Amino acid sequence: MLLSLREAWLTFTRAANFGLLSISHRLKRIEVWGMPEYVMIEPTNACNARCPLCPTGAGQITRAAKMMEIDIFKRLVDEIFPYVHTLNLWNLGEPFLNRRSFDMIRYAQEHAIRVKVSTNGWVLYQSENIGQLIDSGLAQLIVSLDGATAETFNQYRVGVDFERVLTGLRLLRDEKTRRQVTHPVVEWQFIVMRHNEHEIEEARRLAREAGAIFSVKTVGVPASAPSLFERFLPSNKELTRYVQKEDGTYDLTVERKNDCYLLWHSLVVNADGQVIPCCWDYYDELPLGNVSQQTIRQIWNGPQMQELRRKILTSRRDLSPCAECTVDARLALSLTAPRTRLGRLWSRFAQARKN
Numbered sequence: 001m002l003l004s005l006r007e008a009w010l011t012f013t014r015a016a017n018f019g020l021l022s023i024s025h026r027l028k029r030i031e032v033w034g035m036p037e038y039v040m041i042e043p044t045n046a047c048n049a050r051c052p053l054c055p056t057g058a059g060q061i062t063r064a065a066k067m068m069e070i071d072i073f074k075r076l077v078d079e080i081f082p083y084v085h086t087l088n089l090w091n092l093g094e095p096f097l098n099r100r101s102f103d104m105i106r107y108a109q110e111h112a113i114r115v116k117v118s119t120n121g122w123v124l125y126q127s128e129n130i131g132q133l134i135d136s137g138l139a140q141l142i143v144s145l146d147g148a149t150a151e152t153f154n155q156y157r158v159g160v161d162f163e164r165v166l167t168g169l170r171l172l173r174d175e176k177t178r179r180q181v182t183h184p185v186v187e188w189q190f191i192v193m194r195h196n197e198h199e200i201e202e203a204r205r206l207a208r209e210a211g212a213i214f215s216v217k218t219v220g221v222p223a224s225a226p227s228l229f230e231r232f233l234p235s236n237k238e239l240t241r242y243v244q245k246e247d248g249t250y251d252l253t254v255e256r257k258n259d260c261y262l263l264w265h266s267l268v269v270n271a272d273g274q275v276i277p278c279c280w281d282y283y284d285e286l287p288l289g290n291v292s293q294q295t296i297r298q299i300w301n302g303p304q305m306q307e308l309r310r311k312i313l314t315s316r317r318d319l320s321p322c323a324e325c326t327v328d329a330r331l332a333l334s335l336t337a338p339r340t341r342l343g344r345l346w347s348r349f350a351q352a353r354k355n
Contacts, residue, residue, distance in 0.1 A: 010082050010112055017083045025264035030309040031301050032264055035083040039296075040268040040279060041076060042091035043068050043098035049120045050158040053221065053232065055282040056092045057158070063284065065093075066271040070100040072291065074107055076269060079296050081111040089117045091268060091279050096123035098271075102136045109137035118142040118189070120160050124168020130175050138184040143169065143212070146191045148202035155195045166206070173211035186212040193219050197234040223324045226250070241326055252326060258316045262327065263309050267300065275299050277308060280325045 003011065020034035046065040051057035077087075087108050095101050095117050105115045121143050123129050133141060143165065147153030150162035172186065188207035190200065200216060207214035218241040221228050229250050233240050242250040262278045269275050273292040276284055286308060289299035299305060308319075317323045 006112075013082045014085050021265050025261065028313055030306040030313075032309075035080065035297065036265060036267045036300060037084060038086040038088065038266050039076075039080055039084050040088040040091055040266065041068065041073065041104075042093065042269065042271045043073075043089060043095040043101050043104060044271050045091065045093040046097050047092075047094045047120070048097065048122050049094065049160050051120075051156055052158070053156075053219070053228070054092070061092060061282070063270075063272060063274075067098045067100075068104075068271040068273075070103055072273065073100075073104050076291060076296065077108050077111055077113065081113065084113055086114045086116065089115055090119070091270065092282065093271070094120055094122050096129070102132050105136040105138050109139075114139045116140040116142065118144065120144050120157060121165030121168065122160070124172065125161065125164050127168075127171060130168065130171050133172060133184055134175060134179060134181060140187060141172075141184040142187045142189050144191070145188050145203065145207075146193065147196045148199040148206055152196050152199055156191075156193060166210070169210040169212060176211070186210070188212040188214050189217055190215065191217050191219050192234050192239045193232045194234050195232075197236055197239060220326050221250075223250075256316060256323070256325070258313050260312045260316070260322065260325075260327070263305075263312055267296065269296075277305075278325075278327070280321055280327065282321070285320055286322075 014037065017034045018037050021032060021037060024032040024034065044065070044067045045056060045061060045063065046067075047054075047056045049057055055061050080087075089095050089101065089104060089108075096119055098104075101117075105117070108115050115138055117138060117140070119141065123133070124143070144157065145153065145162075145165065146156050147162070153162040154160070169186065169188075176182065188203065188210065190196070190203050192200065204214045216239070218239065219232050219234075220241070221232055226249065229242065233242060233250075237243075241253055243253050244250055260278075266278070267275055267288075268277065268279055268281070269291055270284070273290045274284055275288045275291060275296075277286055277288065286304075288304045288308070289302055291299070294302070311319055312322060
């Protein structure tokens with residue numbers, strides 16, 4: 001089927017923008033041609049869970065709990081359109097605690113921006129949210145389910161009701177079937193840790209039953225807390241992004257280079273308007289500006305961002321948190337989609353993205 005004029009224009013604009021970003025990165029330009037191609041916006045940094053490795057769950061975040069205002073969100077979308085093709089609507093909180101989250105998804109979707117949301121499953125507690133997940137036009141829902149039983153799951157996802165999340169997933173599956181729609185694509189994301197590695201196959205079975213893609217992801221552990229490596233790293237060394245050195249400390253399985261793809265392709269906007277380079281900057285150590293006083297375009301090539309790109313190209317090991325970042329390591333170990341045509345297509349796409 002032929003593309004509409006609007007679709008053709010969007011496709012061309014985004015492809016051209018991606019080309020400019022890629023050339024800028026290859027040439028190591030600190031003043032980048034183009035605009036970010038994907039953006040993460042945080043609806044809130046508040047959360048209902050107390051996950052021990054999450055700065056929010058562990059009570060380590062110093063900034064006050066905040067809900068992003070819908071007017072600010074709309075202004076951001078207006079500015080990043082038509083360049084951004086994907087919007088990640090989360091960061092250090094449970095996004096659906098913001099009551100305007102569905103309005104945010106709809107607004108971005110109206111601008112032909114594909115929206116992904118990662119949730120601990122709280123949104124699935126209320127049956128009335130099932131229809132809203134579909135009606136909003138949400139493209140992908142990532143649900144963090146690190147276990148196949150409540151006992152195992154709650155060793156990490158403290159404060160989340162496993163059975164209610166599982167029930168909600170099944171309700172969403174049934175409602176998508178009833179309406180004959182394929183969105184949102186649901187991903188059951190299983191972060192593999194020492195206490196849950198024995199349940200991977202059972203969780204994979206439950207995901208298939210719930211009509212979800214099943215993904216296994218390696219766990220990230222802060223280098224500043226060495227005792228947590230022994231507690232959380234799986235005993236199966238093939239299921240971790242770390243290797244233990246001769247002195248007993250841990251490092252990534254890949255070398256950290258003086259480079260970072262993200263600084264030439266994306267940005268993160270926190271709920272309070274603060275812009276940071278990526279979601280690994282938990283404590284806003286690298287502030288780039290604030291959208292309450294500046295535009296995304298001003299921040300994207302502003303002095304702070306240009307200086308950060310210069311430093312990452314020359315002395316990453318001296319930058320915090322970049323020196324500890326694990327983005328260079330392989331994160332997704334496997335993805336298994338439901339046995340449908342859409343699922344098989346998704347598997348091929350996900351595998352290509354992982355590689």
